Amino acid sequence: MNDKVYIFDTTLRDGEQVPGCQLNTVEKIQVAKALEELGVDIIEAGFPISSPGDFNSVIEISKAVTWPTICALSRAVKKDIDVAAEALQYAKHKRIHTGIGTSDYHIKYKFDSNREEILQRAVEAVKYAKKYVEDVEFYAEDAGRTDNEYLARVVEAVIKAGATVVNIPDTTGYCLPDEYSQKIKYLFEHVDGIQNAIISTHCHNDLGMATANTMAGIMAGARQVEVTINGIGERAGNTSLEEVVMILKCHKNLGVHTDINNRKIYPLSRTVSSLMNMPVQPNKAIVGKNAFAHSSGIHQDGVLKNMSTYEIMDPQDVGLDANSIVLTARSGRAALKHRLEVLGVKKSGEDLDKIYDAFLLLADKKKEIHDDDLLLLAGAHGQDHHIKLEYLQVTSGIGVRQVASVGLNIAGEQFESASTGNGPVDAAINAIRNIIRRNVVIKELTIQNIAGGSDDTCKVHMQVESEGHIYYGFGTNTDIVASSVEAYVDCLNKIQK
Numbered sequence: 206m207n208d209k210v211y212i213f214d215t216t217l218r219d220g221e222q223v224p225g226c227q228l229n230t231v232e233k234i235q236v237a238k239a240l241e242e243l244g245v246d247i248i249e250a251g252f253p254i255s256s257p258g259d260f261n262s263v264i265e266i267s268k269a270v271t272w273p274t275i276c277a278l279s280r281a282v283k284k285d286i287d288v289a290a291e292a293l294q295y296a297k298h299k300r301i302h303t304g305i306g307t308s309d310y311h312i313k314y315k316f317d318s319n320r321e322e323i324l325q326r327a328v329e330a331v332k333y334a335k336k337y338v339e340d341v342e343f344y345a346e347d348a349g350r351t352d353n354e355y356l357a358r359v360v361e362a363v364i365k366a367g368a369t370v371v372n373i374p375d376t377t378g379y380c381l382p383d384e385y386s387q388k389i390k391y392l393f394e395h396v397d398g399i400q401n402a403i404i405s406t407h408c409h410n411d412l413g414m415a416t417a418n419t420m421a422g423i424m425a426g427a428r429q430v431e432v433t434i435n436g437i438g439e440r441a442g443n444t445s446l447e448e449v450v451m452i453l454k455c456h457k458n459l460g461v462h463t464d465i466n467n468r469k470i471y472p473l474s475r476t477v478s479s480l481m482n483m484p485v486q487p488n489k490a491i492v493g494k495n496a497f498a499h500s501s502g503i504h505q506d507g508v509l510k511n512m513s514t515y516e517i518m519d520p521q522d523v524g525l526d527a528n529s530i531v532l533t534a535r536s537g538r539a540a541l542k543h544r545l546e547v548l549g550v551k552k553s554g555e556d557l558d559k560i561y562d563a564f565l566l567l568a569d570k571k572k573e574i575h576d577d578d579l580l581l582l583a584g585a586h587g588q589d590h591h592i593k594l595e596y597l598q599v600t601s602g603i604g605v606r607q608v609a610s611v612g613l614n615i616a617g618e619q620f621e622s623a624s625t626g627n628g629p630v631d632a633a634i635n636a637i638r639n640i641i642r643r644n645v646v647i648k649e650l651t652i653q654n655i656a657g658g659s660d661d662t663c664k665v666h667m668q669v670e671s672e673g674h675i676y677y678g679f680g681t682n683t684d685i686v687a688s689s690v691e692a693y694v695d696c697l698n699k700i701q702k
């Protein structure tokens with residue numbers, strides 16, 4: 206059996222389905238190019254029929270990327286497949302990913318159908334997609350809960366119809382590793398012609414078993430894994446790319462490998478986290494802030510004597526920069542540009558100038574500028590906003606009235622208002638509401654400290670509701686009230702779009 210495991214990255218499709226994590230096309234191209242440099246084999250660039258934005262992103266990513274195969278998702282519906290094929294027109298290597306639910310739950314409740322009809326629809330979809338592209342992947346949605354005998358019939362039929370890859374998703378994250386492994390083994394033992402296709406894993410993490418199930422799938426013979434950076438994805442997420450890649454690197458005895466350039470993992474993890482406004486949990490394997498931090502005395506002593514006592518990987522193997530430099534107000538534009546590049550962000554000309562100006566302002570307030578600060582600055586200065594916060598002044602404390610005045614620039618026009626509230630944030634939001642005169646209700650407000658310390662940059666994640674729709678906004682500042690107000694203004698700009 207082939208000893209290469211193909212890495213199919215779905216950060217820009219399954220990963221991007223997380224509420225509040227949507228990227229614009231420019232940001233998606235940035236991630237796609239970084240995925241290409243990382244060495245992924247296939248990039249799932251979107252679900253083109255789902256929205257004009259997704260359609261356009263697949264077009265632009267196809268133009269921007271050379272080596273990886275670009276994949277577009279579709280349901281087993283002719284119109285979906287037509288649109289996927291159209292979106293892939295510029296891809297140098299293209300794949301259509303089509304499929305249908307095969308578990309009895311899906312057949313009965315989603316399709317009100319029966320097994321024979323679903324099998325027929327699966328075969329028709331593959332044959333139809335084959336008219337457009339040679340490389341067709343079929344997914345048996347909810348394969349994790351699909352009866353193995355029926356699943357084997359579907360897999361055999363779609364391979365006969367021309368599927369080059371067959372994806373066995375554990376859509377609900379339900380399977381136990383042994384169960385998932387038995388499923389893949391069953392297919393290898395019972396499907397005629399299985400050697401003509403690659404079997405793929407696609408595991409969700411609802412019970413925290415996505416990586417374990419993916420590994421079980423590989424050990425049972427799967428040679429493609431569907432993964433996302435940082436394991437992002439709907440609900441509890443997908444299998445994380447970095448975990449599978451580093452497991453295979455650490456366990457060479459498994460006899461399989463990937464073509465991933467593992468030293469690029471960490472910078473890309475940071476870029477995705479920053480662009481998607483999705484913090485990485487500190488204890489996350491491989492890319493968490495604490496993944497290589499030994500705090501107990503016994504561990505520190507051991508690692509100082511010899512790294513292998515407590516470390517199974519060299520942090521530099523995943524691109525953790527041991528000599529990570531901290532920038533200050535005296536750092537020049539070149540140092541900033543270089544550091545951003547190390548973090549996977551390429552900026553030049555006017556864009557770099559804007560970030561550098563913001564960097565100097567921040568460096569005046571904060572002695573040391575860390576990587577997370579830089580990623581926040583790079584993200585914040587990518588777009589032009591319709592509504593801008595011109596100024597904010599607050600009086601707050603104990604025994605005084607909480608008052609705020611704000612100045613907004615809305616499409617070039619200046620507006621000012623002042624208000625009171627039960628605290629400085631409430632007062633400032635009330636002042637903004639006086640100007641915008643619409644009911645935009647804050648549903649959630651989370652404050653995140655970036656590096657630590659009272660002079661740190663803080664990041665506010667906000668969810669608001671307006672006319673029955675939910676919007677997400679973000680704000681970063683060394684001032685906690687200002688970041689909350691910036692997050693609110695960011696939400697208003699998203700409503701405006």
Ligand code: KIV
Nearest residue numbers: 219344346347374376
């Ligand atoms: O989880 C899943 O089943 C999917 C399919 C659409 C591949 O994401």
Ligand code: ZN
Nearest residue numbers: 219374376407
């Ligand atoms: Zn999925």
